[in-house]
Amino acid sequence: MYAFCLGAGQQSMGNPEKGWTPERRKLQSEAIKRWKQWEQSTGPKSPEGKAAVSGNALTGGxxxxxxxxxxxxxxxxxxxxxxxxxxxxx
Missing domain, CATH: 1.20.5 (Single alpha-helices involved in coiled-coils or other helix-helix interfaces)
Incomplete structure (x- = not known):
């Protein structure tokens, strides 16, 4: 994690190019479980948004x-x- 991305009281976890330490991996896992981003994702609601994402399967499928x-x-x-x-x- 870069120093400019850190909040008050947080410490850098080393060079991100060298991979994740077990401690860093554990901290990230705990943070993701606290954030629960999957509960905030609703997907498109408007007809325009639904039309825009309807072609997403073409890119991978x-x-x-x-x-x-x-x-x-x-x-x-x-x-x-x-x-x-x-x-x-x-």
């Missing part, structure tokens, strides 16, 4: 299924560009 077809399409596209380039030079 469906994109995995589209990976192979996308590779095939890209390779076909590159092959066709190469053929056109060869036609122009001959």
């Amino acid at each position: 469906q994109s995995v299924q589209l990976r192979e077809p996308t590779k095939t399409i890209n390779s076909l596209h590159m092959a066709s560009r190469e053929r056109v380039s060869n036609l122009k030079t001959s």
